[in-house]
Amino acid sequence: MPDLTEGVARFQRDVFPAKAELFAHLAAHHTPETLFISCSDARVVPELITGTEPGDLFVIRTAGNLVPAYTPGADGVAASIEYAVAALGVKDIVVCGHSTCGAMTALAEGHDLSGAPAVADWLRLADASVARTTVDGDVAALVRENVLAQLANLATHPSVARALAEKTVALHGWVYDIPTGDVDDLTAPAGGPAAGTLAAA
Numbered sequence: 001m002p003d004l005t006e007g008v009a010r011f012q013r014d015v016f017p018a019k020a021e022l023f024a025h026l027a028a029h030h031t032p033e034t035l036f037i038s039c040s041d042a043r044v045v046p047e048l049i050t051g052t053e054p055g056d057l058f059v060i061r062t063a064g065n066l067v068p069a070y071t072p073g074a075d076g077v078a079a080s081i082e083y084a085v086a087a088l089g090v091k092d093i094v095v096c097g098h099s100t101c102g103a104m105t106a107l108a109e110g111h112d113l114s115g116a117p118a119v120a121d122w123l124r125l126a127d128a129s130v131a132r133t134t135v136d137g138d139v140a141a142l143v144r145e146n147v148l149a150q151l152a153n154l155a156t157h158p159s160v161a162r163a164l165a166e167k168t169v170a171l172h173g174w175v176y177d178i179p180t181g182d183v184d185d186l187t188a189p190a191g192g193p194a195a196g197t198l199a200a201a
């Protein structure tokens with residue numbers, strides 16, 4: 001395990017002083033403009049990928065970046081979505097899948113999950129994405145289908161549905177490629193300047 005204590009000491013010594021003004025501001029302000037929903041995978045680091053600062057992203061991370069469709073009742077993901085949209089007023093929601101996702105690989109390749117029943121149950125939320133992926137074992141295709149399915153699920157949450165109707169929020173589906181750093185925007189308007197891979201321009 002990396003020495004987290006040493007990491008904290010390094011943060012306090014090297015990082016914090018350079019951003020002291022920002023942290024002083026953030027102490028009394030929480031106004032992120034983006035809800036970023038990604039996989040829990042350790043290789044996906046939202047703030048690093050997007051070049052954002054503390055305070056910029058409200059982040060939800062789940063195995064397989066799955067967002068359950070809305071159902072009444074206590075649900076941590078639903079509560080975080082509602083807080084981000086209705087209380088914080090985020091203007092954009094990004095669902096970010098990624099290459100070689102363990103969750104999507106298990107589904108695409110039909111892994112035996114009998115030893116991990118909670119994981120198996122959770123991944124059932126991707127059943128429709130699996131059904132729409134025509135080639136068995138095509139992890140990349142499932143990752144993309146799964147991102148688009150989560151955008152549809154997001155729209156079933158009342159706070160998101162309301163914000164979409166009022167055009168105060170926009171939904172985006174991305175796929176991050178770990179070995180190249182590329183980010184593919186699945187929801188960019190076809191033929192538009194932002195279509196396809198987000199350029200490094």
Ligand SMILES: [Zn+2]
Pocket residue numbers: 039040041063064065098100101102103104
């Ligand atoms: Zn993943």
